[in-house]
Amino acid sequence: MNVKLRLYGFAPAIVLLAALVGWAGHSAWRQLKQLRKNFGAVQSESFHFAEHVEASMLTLSETVLRFDLRKDPADKDHFHKENEELKRWIRKSSVTTPRELELLEQIEVALEAYSTRSTKLLEERAQAGSVPSPKEVLERVENKAQVLDLCAKLKAVERAALNQFVEDSHEALGGLQRLLMTLVALVLILGFTATSLVYRVKIAPLRAQLVESRAIIERQEKLASLGTLAAGVAHEIRNPLTAINVRLHSLKRTLVPGSSEHEDATVIDQEIQRLDRIVRDVLHFARPAEPRPVTITAGSLFSRVRGLLDSQLEKASIRLNLASSPPLRIRVDPQQIEQVLINLIQNAAESIGRDGTITLRARSTLMPLAGHATPVVILEVIDTGKGIPLKVQERLFDPFFTTKEAGTGLGLSIAARIVEKHGGALQYQTEVDRGTTFGIVLPRVEKNEDEVSTENFTH
Known part of the structure; x- marks a missing residue:
């Protein structure tokens, strides 16, 4: 659930960042287009129009002056040609601003x-012998000026x-x-966010599962080796x-009841029973029965467990209270699960x-079992005891680890193995000085499954 919430939380952020990246890219493209357009305008003739007209006027004036000096008809023809060329060029001018058009009209x-x-x-x-009047020359010079x-x-x-x-180009x-820097920053943020999201949603859970799987494999290997050794030792004992x-027992029948010898034999018998219980636990741990x-x-x-333990607890x-709950069905070995509950x-x-x-x-709830979400029933044992210290929690399910003087340290190990053989898991929650809750997580049997399973078992 937490992973899904994180995913839903990251998705709008990624969409927003992607939108910002798209906006920045569009703005950059638009400014580049405008800059290219302005640059093309600089390279056009409109920015060099006045220089061209000025140069052409000087050429026409020089041609008239040469004709005055040489009287060469070629100069006259050249003047007419240059004059027509200049007029054509002015008519094709690409100036666009109102002020330029006004000046162009005056120039024409x-x-x-x-x-x-x-x-x-x-x-x-x-x-x-024809000589122009000074007035005509002056008017021509004034027109040129x-x-x-x-x-x-x-x-x-x-x-x-x-x-x-x-100035506009520098500003653009x-x-x-700035837009490109913003775009780069947004891309980096988007990449980091996406990478972080992928890591949190995909990689981190896989790494956690890998570590957990390795720990389970190592524990199973240790348990297998320990179980083989324990089974051999228990059998020999x-x-x-x-x-x-x-x-x-033969010796006790020959002893006088109440004598010191009889009391010693009784103590020895009690210790033998305790040792036999330890051996029995070791064998159950090493070779657990199939459910x-x-x-x-x-x-x-x-109800059955309460009937067995109620008087002892009183x-x-x-x-020993039974909380009300709906009729939740499970498929288990009753004796083995009763053993776990009693423990x-x-x-x-x-x-x-x-x-x-x-x-x-x-x-009833939904929990991951065997790598996928499964409908389960959790059998909970909730106490108001002292809770479990942190140091004890670290080794709670380790075989032969116990804090009791007369304990074997196999009770929870055997319980966990029994639950695992039923396709479930044994979990706990504890708070020091507040109490502990142990939960036996087992696959839930639906009604249609219940009918099939019961029929198969009966036959």
């Missing part, structure tokens, strides 16, 4: 006046436009640089122990000492 008017007077002057000079003055104004406008373009490049027990499952309800298990003023209840009673409560409760 002034150029037309200059062309008219220059053409008239050339025709008159071509006739022998007017054209050049208008060209200077147009050049000023073009220069201002060029300066504005440079700065904005583009049990035979002579049986012989000693038989001889002791013989039947389908029963959790409540029936609790002597210590410990109440857990006895441990709870020892933790309480006197005056406390043990509650048996069954609940």
